[in-house]
Amino acid sequence: MTTIYDIARRAGVSATTVSKVLNGYPDVSQKTREKVQRITRELGYQPNAAARGLVTRRSMSIGVFFQDDARMGFRHPFLHDIVASFQDVVGESGYDLLFFSRTTPPNAPQGFEARARHRGVDGLFLLGIPRTSPGLPSLVRSRIPVVSVDLDLFGPRASWLSSDNIGGAKLAVMHLAAMGHTKIGFVGDRYGTKPGQDRALGYHMALQELGLAFRSEWVAEGDFMEESGEEAMHRILEAREWPTAVFFASDMMAIGAMKALRERGLEPGRDISLVGFDDVAIARLVTPALTTIRQNTRAMGEEAARELLDLMQNPNRPPRVITIPVELVSRDSVARIGG
Amino acid sequence: MTTIYDIARRAGVSATTVSKVLNGYPDVSQKTREKVQRITRELGYQPNAAARGLVTRRSMSIGVFFQDDARMGFRHPFLHDIVASFQDVVGESGYDLLFFSRTTPPNAPQGFEARARHRGVDGLFLLGIPRTSPGLPSLVRSRIPVVSVDLDLFGPRASWLSSDNIGGAKLAVMHLAAMGHTKIGFVGDRYGTKPGQDRALGYHMALQELGLAFRSEWVAEGDFMEESGEEAMHRILEAREWPTAVFFASDMMAIGAMKALRERGLEPGRDISLVGFDDVAIARLVTPALTTIRQNTRAMGEEAARELLDLMQNPNRPPRVITIPVELVSRDSVARIGG
DNA sequence: CCTCGAATCGAAAGCGTTTTCGTCAGTGGA
DNA sequence: TCCACTGACGAAAACGCTTTCGATTCGAGG
Structure with missing residues (x-):
């Protein structure tokens, strides 16, 4: 050398x-x-980056904790898209991304903060991390700049960002109402994730604003994945009176629901209308093509990057919570009914 | 600190x-x-990892060059799965992954080798990198241990790994033949990727072994993505005599072809049988569910990891080329015909 | 001719480790 | 009593770079 x-x-x-x-x-x-x-x-x-980092106390690298367990399933590509656009932005400022491995040797440092300190990363980006992760409280108390997506973080240097989940859910319900639906069900999230909660909230708010009835038989919970959507749909179909439309907190659950409907001899998008959330790649490929709320993954990644860069640069800048607008993508899974 | x-x-x-x-x-x-x-x-x-790295000359991190341009499209999750299982293995040995950003500031080091040296990574993992990348020749000549997937690398410390693409293609054709098909088309890859070439080779070998006719009107080329599969299918349907089955070098092209068939009033899986390659997540969700050759992403990632760890540990170990077995996943897109 | 400021350069300390080698005390054997 | 050896520890150099601050030179202004 x-x-x-x-x-x-x-x-x-x-x-x-x-x-x-x-x-x-x-x-x-x-x-x-x-x-x-x-x-x-x-x-x-x-x-030599190590020598330089030793004296400058900066590593020009950003640590990433990325958890994509099975539970996440098809959100997988969703989070990856966010990381990709995040990386494109920070890359222009000379940063590379250090992905912390989930597995570690027994004696290695554990926890977000310890591992970040060990590697000397200049900032942290968190995706798919559950709210209940043990290391979180001590991390947000630290002085390490951190930005998370879909995880509400509160600390002196911790910003977080998510789609406008409440607004998106309202958008979905409003759209269904505009198409003549008054009996609208909902399949939410059983794990109490922040986005899940907000989508449920938006659903309730929209019903209220529209003066539509809320019926607990029409709501069920899943884990964002296909199979759980199928089960949830079956459960809803056990109600004496059926909703004419159901809003799902994720596309994959809506797609699972299609299968459930067909098993009962019902045609999704005609007999019962469906709206998803996310706009995953398959949403437009299934039959009927899924009407859904699109999350702007590119904007999410870019905003997260800008926020983190800013946080790293200005030690005294207070953290923010950032909301990214969503949009309705109207396809074939919603029927116009009534008048 | x-x-x-x-x-x-x-x-x-x-x-x-x-x-x-x-x-x-x-x-x-x-x-x-x-x-x-x-x-x-x-x-x-x-x-402090920087101080330690400075003296030990090891960083306990593995550099990753991951290129997922639009062209890759749905191979996207495929490569991500490989990285995930790769990381699980190397993580147990204390390694984290350094993802090099595609974008860089103007004055920053360029090229695989320079960037790897700059960061002092202990090894390199390459995914989705085109064979024609300019930095490749100098990289493989260097002493940096590197493992790539689907990219044939030749250097003193460069191993590479891919699925058994030839065998998989043969498997697909054999399966079609076993179902009574004798007129079998092929949609390959226009970019000359290693896997694309091998799948084409396997197709030809199988035809030959089976004594089936090769008709150039029945073969077309795409870019692994949906739209190109649609176009390719249209082109094949311009032949005076149609094949009864087509083997596609990727699932997404097969899925695109389904759309093309329907546009012509044909029913995929009945009028013309289709076999894909990859077994992406959607393959089982489309209608008809796609028969395909499954790549074992988990095994690929794990093998790649073990190979790289070994290469890093033994400076004199010669490189290897590793082939991962594939398997046929029979679903609904292939009809039995004839006798 | 003297002084002063600007321009240019280098000595040296320091960043937090690892690792070699030496020191020293104690111990057991002859 | 002496010697050799072992076990436990530390001094110091080294890793490759950044940054402070002082030194030197040179031209201009007085």
Whole structure:
């Protein structure tokens, strides 16, 4: 490995001067600057990030805790899209992403904070982390800048971000109402995630605003995945009177529900209308193509990145909670009924 | 931040001794060992990875170059699954994953090798990287241990791994033949990826072994994505005589082809049989459920991880090329015909 | 000719570890 | 009593870089 000393020797200057050239300090003459740059290039020199990090106390890397257990299922690609656009933004500022492994050796540091400190990451990005994770309280109390998605974090340097879940849920219900539906069911989330709660809240608010009846037989809970949507639909169909439409807190549950309907000889999108949430890639490929609330994953990743960069740069900037707008994507799974 | 000197002072020993305790050296008495360990715990000490990396010349991190351009489309989750199981294995050995950003600031190091050196990663994992990437030749010539998937790499410390694409393609064709098909088309890959080439090869070999006719009107090319499958199918349907079955180099192209068939009033899986490749999550959800060749993503990730760990540990171990078995998943998109 | 400021450079300390090698006390054997 | 050896520990160098601050030179202004 070539070091700045190698360059210094070849250029007939001190290592200090080389370092100054490499870091754009002004107190270097044009001539030596160019000479050092030339030699740097010739030698294919790469600065050693560890050495630099040791003295600057910055690693130019952002730690990512990404949990995509089975439970997440098809949210999988959803979170990956967010990370991708997040990375595109922070990459432009020179950051790479350090993904912490879920598995660790027995003696290794444990917990968000300890692992972040160990690696010396400059900031943290959290996705798919359950609200009940044990390491969370101590993390948010620390001075490490952190941004999370779909996880409500409260600490001096912890911002969080999610889609407008309440607004999205209202949008879904409003759309159904506009299509003539008055009996509208809901399949929510059994784990008490923040988005799940908000979507349930939006559902209730919309019903209230519209003056529509709330019937507990028409609501059920799942885990965001296909099978649970199927079960939930079956449960709702046990009610004496059926809803004419059901809003699901995730696309995959809506898709599972389609299967349940067909098993009962019902045609999804005609006999019972369905609206999902997320707009996963398959939503437009299933039959009938699923009407859903699209989350803007690109905007989420980019906003999260900008927020974290800002948090890292200004030690005293207070954290924020960021909401990303959603939009209704109308396809074939909602029938117009009545008048 | 607490350092080993803080611990040393509190324990009344030298930093050397603390370091020895932390690294399990034998020449420390039981008494001082326990004392140091206790204080380490009390102070919530975390070793500084940069400082340690500086002297040990190891970072305990593995660099990942992951390219998932639009072209990859639905292979997306496929590659992510591989990374996930890869990470689970290397995580147990204490490694975290450093994902290099696609975007970089203008003055930053460029190319696989330079960026790997800069970060001091202990090894490299490559996914979704095109064979024509400019940095590849210099990378494989370097002494950096690297493992890639679906990319044929040749260098002193470069192993690569892929599914048994040839065998899988043969499997698909054999299955069709067993179901009575003799007129079998193929939709391959236009970009000359290694897997695409191998699947084409397997297709040809199987035809030959079975003594079936090869008709160039029955083969077309796409880019692994849905739309291209649709177009390819249309092109094949322009032949005067139609094949009774088509084998696609990816599930998504097969799914696109379903749309093409329906546009012509044909029923996929009955009028024309389809076999895909990959077994992406949607394959079982489309109608008709897609018969396909399943790639074992878990095995791919785990094998890749073991190979890389081994390569990193033994500087003189020659590289390998690893093939992961595939399996046929028979669903509803292949009709039995003839006798 | 003297002084002063600007421009340019380098010495040295420091970042937090690991690791080599030496020191020293104690122990057992001759 | 002496010697060799073992066990326990620490001094110091090294890893590759950044940054402060002082030194030196040079030209301009007085």
